[in-house]
Amino acid sequence: MTALYDVAxxxxxxxxxxxxxxxxxxxxxxxxxxxxxLIDEAQGVDLYSRMAPGMETSGGSAGNTIxxxxxxxxxxxxxxKVASDELGDVFAHDLKAIGVHFETPALxxxxxxxxxxxxxxxxxxxxxxxxxxxxxxxxxxxxxxxxIEQSAxxxxxxxxxxxxxxxxxxxxxxxxxxxxxxxxxxxxxxxxVVERHRGELLGFIxxxxxxxxxxxxxxxxxxxxDDFDLAAAQLGAMTQxxxxxxxxxxxxxxxxxxxxxxxxxxxxxxVDTTGAGDQYAAGFMFGLARGLNFxxxxxxxxxxxxxxxxxxxxxxxxxxxDMAVARGLIR
Amino acid sequence: MTALYDVAxxxxxxxxxxxxxxxxxxxxxxxxxxxxxLIDEAQGVDLYSRMAPGMETSGGSAGNTIxxxxxxxxxxxxxxKVASDELGDVFAHDLKAIGVHFETPALxxxxxxxxxxxxxxxxxxxxxxxxxxxxxxxxxxxxxxxxIEQSAxxxxxxxxxxxxxxxxxxxxxxxxxxxxxxxxxxxxxxxxVVERHRGELLGFIxxxxxxxxxxxxxxxxxxxxDDFDLAAAQLGAMTQxxxxxxxxxxxxxxxxxxxxxxxxxxxxxxVDTTGAGDQYAAGFMFGLARGLNFxxxxxxxxxxxxxxxxxxxxxxxxxxxDMAVARGLIR
Numbered sequence: 001m002t003a004l005y006d007v008a009x010x011x012x013x014x015x016x017x018x019x020x021x022x023x024x025x026x027x028x029x030x031x032x033x034x035x036x037x038l039i040d041e042a043q044g045v046d047l048y049s050r051m052a053p054g055m056e057t058s059g060g061s062a063g064n065t066i067x068x069x070x071x072x073x074x075x076x077x078x079x080x081k082v083a084s085d086e087l088g089d090v091f092a093h094d095l096k097a098i099g100v101h102f103e104t105p106a107l108x109x110x111x112x113x114x115x116x117x118x119x120x121x122x123x124x125x126x127x128x129x130x131x132x133x134x135x136x137x138x139x140x141x142x143x144x145x146x147x148i149e150q151s152a153x154x155x156x157x158x159x160x161x162x163x164x165x166x167x168x169x170x171x172x173x174x175x176x177x178x179x180x181x182x183x184x185x186x187x188x189x190x191x192x193v194v195e196r197h198r199g200e201l202l203g204f205i206x207x208x209x210x211x212x213x214x215x216x217x218x219x220x221x222x223x224x225x226d227d228f229d230l231a232a233a234q235l236g237a238m239t240q241x242x243x244x245x246x247x248x249x250x251x252x253x254x255x256x257x258x259x260x261x262x263x264x265x266x267x268x269x270x271v272d273t274t275g276a277g278d279q280y281a282a283g284f285m286f287g288l289a290r291g292l293n294f295x296x297x298x299x300x301x302x303x304x305x306x307x308x309x310x311x312x313x314x315x316x317x318x319x320x321x322d323m324a325v326a327r328g329l330i331r
Numbered sequence: 332m333t334a335l336y337d338v339a340x341x342x343x344x345x346x347x348x349x350x351x352x353x354x355x356x357x358x359x360x361x362x363x364x365x366x367x368x369l370i371d372e373a374q375g376v377d378l379y380s381r382m383a384p385g386m387e388t389s390g391g392s393a394g395n396t397i398x399x400x401x402x403x404x405x406x407x408x409x410x411x412k413v414a415s416d417e418l419g420d421v422f423a424h425d426l427k428a429i430g431v432h433f434e435t436p437a438l439x440x441x442x443x444x445x446x447x448x449x450x451x452x453x454x455x456x457x458x459x460x461x462x463x464x465x466x467x468x469x470x471x472x473x474x475x476x477x478x479i480e481q482s483a484x485x486x487x488x489x490x491x492x493x494x495x496x497x498x499x500x501x502x503x504x505x506x507x508x509x510x511x512x513x514x515x516x517x518x519x520x521x522x523x524v525v526e527r528h529r530g531e532l533l534g535f536i537x538x539x540x541x542x543x544x545x546x547x548x549x550x551x552x553x554x555x556x557d558d559f560d561l562a563a564a565q566l567g568a569m570t571q572x573x574x575x576x577x578x579x580x581x582x583x584x585x586x587x588x589x590x591x592x593x594x595x596x597x598x599x600x601x602v603d604t605t606g607a608g609d610q611y612a613a614g615f616m617f618g619l620a621r622g623l624n625f626x627x628x629x630x631x632x633x634x635x636x637x638x639x640x641x642x643x644x645x646x647x648x649x650x651x652x653d654m655a656v657a658r659g660l661i662r
Contacts, residue, residue, distance in 0.1 A: 017421075019428075053398070053425035055644065056387035067384070086417045086443065090348075094384035097350075112417065313386065 003182070005101065006074040006289035008151035010143065010166075010173055011062025012135040012159050013080030013104075014114040015087040018126075018274070018312060019054030021119035026127055033121065036128040036190045038162065044131040047117055056087070057313045058094035059116055060135075061189055062157040064275045064314045068282025068304050070098040072330075073321035074289065077101035077151060079142055079169075083134035087113040094315075104142045107134040124270035124309065136163035140172040148173050149180040152289040153211070155281070158189030161197040174208040183288075185211035187281055188218040195221055205238055211288070212242040213281045219244055241288075243298065245280050251301060253294045262298030265306035275314030279304035283320070290330070300329055334513070336432065337405040337620035338613075339482035341474065341497075341504055342393025343466040343490050344411030344435075345445040346418040349457075349605065349643060350385030352450035357458055364452065367459040367521045369493065375462040378448055387418070388644045389425035390447055391466075392520055393488040395606045395645045399613025399635050401429040403661075404652035405620065408432035408482060410473055410500075414465035418444040425646075435473050438465040455601035455640065467494035471503040479504050480511040483620040484542070486612070489520030489549075492528040505539040514619075516542035518612055519549040526552055536570055542619070543573040544612045550575055572619075574629065576611050582632060584625050593629030596637035606645030610635035614651070621661070631660055 026033055069076040078095055082088030084106040095102040114135035119127045148154055154177040160166040174184050186209045188194050194201060205212055212235060216228055223231040235242050236254030245251045253260040283300030304320050311317050324330045357364055391411060400407040409426055413419030415437040426433045445466035450458045479485055485508040491497040505515050517540045519525050525532060536543055543566060547559055554562040566573050567585030576582045584591040614631030635651050642648050655661045
């Protein structure tokens with residue numbers, strides 16, 4: 001059966017609050033630069049009170065990826081839980097406005113829509129503190145069978161390993177996808193997520209995932225080694241396809257006997273690295289869903305990542321489809 | 332008595348929803364480019380559903396101006412009504428985070444925090460549709476006597492002539508300010524506001540205002556003429572000081588017998604003109620409150636306006652104080 005959607009993603013539905021910060025601010029707040037940590041509502045209020053004025057944009061790792069798929073001209077669907085509040089409305093609007101199928105019912109009477117407090121230092125690095133709020137209330141009931149069956153790739157966010165209900169949603173999606181002959185992709189999301197859930201992640205990668213995204217820190221954390229080549233080889237041996245991003249060093253794609261090194265795209269000025277990995281995954285999966293070869297998939301990933309780090313905000317600011325056509329990567 | 336605040340402003344407390352739009356979108360929606368129109372909640376929901384994904388930032392004309400005052404290193408206070416909701420929290424945060432005194436109690440049980448749907452066309456022009464929500468619930472009780480008495484300049488937004496309760500707040504502020512020997516400033520805000528309230532605005536300018544800000548379209552609308560020089564002369568004759576902005580042509584300052592033409596600052600690329608007039612007013616009033624001469628006041632205005640139109644969003648992205656010091660405008 002031809003897939004109705006190129007990619008359907010399940011993720012934590014989060015609104016980003018992005019503000020500039022100095023390195024000293026991170027230090028004073030005890031935050032590790034470049035990391036994502038979970039905070040509760042009170043901690044969120046406390047930290048926000050000391051942050052600079054910011055801007056609010058829809059975020060969430062898989063939400064950003066799915067926005068990238070749509071920007072590439074792909075058919076995209078998203079499953080994630082917002083609350084029935086103002087930020088939830090913003091999140092839903094921003095997906096629907098770009099043609100993403102998003103019908104997960106909003107939560108009423110529970111916690112507020114999740115938000116991620118993003119402090120961006122002058123080097124463009126983002127340090128994130130996430131209050132999960134309503135996003136943790138996603139359940140297996142929020143994963144419609146037809147939607148999974150109709151999607152070429154079902155993409156799952158490693159962050160969702162934190163809330164346990166969502167893990168059941170994962171399991172349901174994985175089972176349905178495989179039964180329908182679809183591909184399951186997962187991103188490791190964050191080195192601390194890997195630390196917290198190494199066993200479960202390894203199990204999921206071995207038993208369920210066909211495609212794994214990771215960055216260098218995450219793959220090293222997964223195999224508890226500082227040797228990148230060793231870690232990459234172990235991940236490659238464990239899954240059909242993996243794509244490992246290495247910042248300025250580009251990415252490495254391993255698929256059975258194949259190995260592809262893809263260069264990063266040059267960027268004049270890195271403004272905000274938020275969403276780089278998310279957009280790499282978007283480019284790669286769009287290519288894969290359309291049957292392009294791994295080199296082109298990787299180049300689409302590099303292109304999409306370079307676009308998003310050249311401006312504030314975690315989603316494409318221009319049409320990635322136009323960019324990709326101009327470069328001859330797609331028609 | 333030395334003033335505790337350089338400027339205290341009263342305005343519609345609004346969160347901006349900023350999204351890119353093509354000219355064809357404005358046409359299809361029946362919107363006049365560059366204008367601000369009032370919409371009700373249902374119209375807001377309807378228009379928002381068709382807009383592109385956006386970003387949310389604190390806005391409101393006087394709120395933007397007061398953020399500019401703070402960015403220049405000035406002591407600033409703000410009075411305006413948000414609701415006790417998420418966007419209201421964002422608005423309050425963004426002012427307090429830059430040191431602005433903002434203690435107007437949030438509205439509970441009424442309409443939501445006001446929002447302005449801003450469609451930015453590729454030429455950088457912004458077309459605004461505003462749902463006033465909670466902002467219209469500002470009353471004279473929200474204008475604390477001591478705050479007005481302690482502020483060198485009390486700045487009022489022409490937009491507040493729309494909701495009648497706020498006009499009473501104006502009258503109270505003007506009365507208190509003059510009794511305390513303070514200066515009353517007003518911006519005409521928008522040509523359509525002038526059309527709606529020409530009589531009241533003319534009365535207020537003649538009887539109450541010491542300083543008037545307007546752009547070319549507004550001053551022409553005020554005196555129902557296409558002759559800019561005539562309109563400017565009429566405004567100049569009616570008030571102590573007026574500063575009229577003319578986009579790329581800079582600004583004209585009239586004060587009694589004095590007339591000063593101030594050049595606009597060059598901008599590499601105009602991204603979003605939102606807040607240009609607001610920041611001009613910030614630069615000008617900061618200079619005036621600090622006793623600088625009119626030429627420097629105008630140059631501070633040009634500088635602040637040029638900064639804000641070079642990026643998305645209606646408030647300064649860098650320290651205006653550092654910019655002004657680097658140019659030798661202030662120490």
